[in-house]
Amino acid sequence: MAGTDKQQDMLAEGPAIILVEPQLGENIGMVARAMANFGLAELRLVSPRDGWPNEKARAAASRADHVIDATVMFDSLSEAVADLNFVLATTARPRDNFKPVRGPEEAAADLRARFGGGQKTGILFGRERWGLTNDEISLADEIVTFPVNPAFASLNIAQAVLLMSYEWMKTGERAVRPPEEELVPASKRHIDSLMIYLDRVLDERGYFRTDDKKPKMMDNLRALFTRPGFTVEELAVLRGVFASLEKFSPKRPRGSGAPDAG
Template sequence: MAGTAREKQLIQEGPAIVLVEPQLGENIGMVARAMANFGLAELRIVNPRDGWPSDKARAAASKADHVIDGVSVFASLPEAIADLNYVIATTARERDGFKPVRGPVEAGRILRERFVGGQKTGILFGRERFGLYNDEVGLADEIVTFPVNPAFASLNIAQAVLLMSYEWMKSGLESETQTAFEGPRMDPAPKASLQGLFDHLEEALSVRGYFRPPTKKPKMVDNLRAVLTRPGFAEAEIKVLRGVISSLDYFSPKEPRGAAYPERKATADAKTHAADGAKSGERDCE
């Protein structure tokens, strides 16, 4: 399956996800998939409406079989959380009571701290239609709620699990901006390469009368160089730009690349070879 690397270590740790009276097997499967994406594996289900096991749940889990195979089913919520040291309940509605209310980022960090301390933790998620009852929220230590549109606050159960699973995973990273892989490292090109780009572009533009009136050329050149120095081009990027300029400079619709050897191209190549020859001669004399 795309994005799945079976040769890599499978992370299976963290808080238990507790679903209270979920209705559809498909939703349970999507919850399992969200958990697997972010390294959670312990799924507890309280009184599922359509029973358990569920072929629909396994199909919707998209190969998160380790989560589905490890599901524990309980008849009541107190039984499902009996062995846990710390439990948070998710809700989108304001509740009467004295429980602390956390955002998902802070909740993820607290869960991580308690996990590192050896405690068993869990996150409660309610029914698809109306969430958790007040007495069920009362069994939790704290409440977590998401910063959502107040006029449209209801989340799909798999979405809610995904958000908390993501915050759990992020809380264990060395940096919250860390990613699974990185783009290629490209060091800034040496100034000689950048100067070559400047000279090439300036010459190509001069031939085409870009610098008008001539008195404004110094300022126009300064502006071009200011634009081109800002990105911090790598050597490979400068080569791409030089190729583009060459194509526009030496060739035309009437003389496209491959059809002829334009005079300006021949002159530029001769100048380049002469410069390379001079450098080679200097090295031979050393």
Template sequence: MAGTNRKRQIITGGPAIILVEPQLGENIGMVARAMANFGLSNLRIVNPRDGWPNDKAVSAAAHADHVIAGVLVFDTLQAALADLNLVYATTARPRDGHKPVRGPVEAGEILRRREDGGERTGILFGRERIGLRNWEVGLADEIVTFPVNPAYASLNIAQAVLLMSYEWMKSGLSNPHETAFDKPEVEPAPKSDLHGLFAQIEEGLDARGYFRSETKRMKAVDNLRAVLTRPGFSTDEINVLRGLFASFDRFGRPGQRMPAGTGEALDDNRGTEE
């Protein structure tokens, strides 16, 4: 599977994901995949319609084998929740005002704090067609609901699990802008490398008669250096550019003038007088 790296340590643990009477094995498998994406591994299933194990779930899990292997199956919701200290019920339907209602960001942060404090937590998801019944929501401590389009608020199980799993993972980051895939550290090139690039380009432009006057030359060189100093090139990047420009010399002759209009952006005075 693209994006899977079995050499890296698998992140596991976190809140239990509890599916109430799921109908399709494919949906269970996609839930397992979403959980594995964001470091959750405790999947509990209450009275699955097609029984367990389920070959379609295994196929849809896309190698989230550790989640599938650890699935716990229960006959009743009460049994699935018995060892948990805090449970969220996910729903998009209006309910009575007896339970706190959280958004996914806040719920993820609360789950993280409670788990870090040694408590066992869970997130409850309902059936594909009708979601959770009122009495099932009543067994949860709080409700979590997603900021969705009010006219199209229904999410499938895997989508809902993915959103909460993402918020769980994000709540554990020391920096909200942190990513798992950092760009490689590159040391900026010394100015001598950059000056060598300038000299090479200017020499090539001179050989082709690009500079039509000294005034034009000064303006073009200033603009060129402004463009090339902006990115903060590394030495390797400058070497790539120097190799590129060097290749041009194999296709031109000293003294050959560039076609009219070529490179106008370099010496464009943008309305200023010479």
């Protein structure tokens, strides 16, 4: 998706993303791009197979250079998490341990709360082919598991990072959301103006069969236009439609009823 022309402040906060023994530089680059999309910027690599830096990673990052440039490499996972207060480990498979297991949405909300409290947090992602070992998971505080098809549970590393990054971004206040048009709720004055107009044009076209039924019919019309909570803009559209009908509809004798009444 193309970015907007308006310059926006770059979001760069939140948990560290920690990749354990990633293989392809392209995968690391796609992880960096996913992080940048959703406001994360701290990428840590544990013993990447092809070393670091990696030009293939930069090319695949699609201009997420701030993530690539700040990436730090570690020789062991214990070193990569040493300064963190809280760590999540991602896995698609059930594990035999006593760690709490959360879904992505709940886990991201907890990370946001910890971030707000000043804690340093991180999320572990395993190898492309077989994920994290039990010993590596033991270094985490909790597990996050994605709700995936049990018959096809394998996610590539960039997909997994994208999912967690997206859930992280949802918990923030600065996420880019679809713009909502600011519509002004109609006041009683606007409703009254429409009702006066309808009273006149309907009367001119013989809509009210008898004078004694007119008050009740007008009450029903007022209830119709009041119940949905119309906006000023919506009433203006209706007024334009009615005005068009008024222009091309002949006047009818009083009491002749609606045009389709027989």
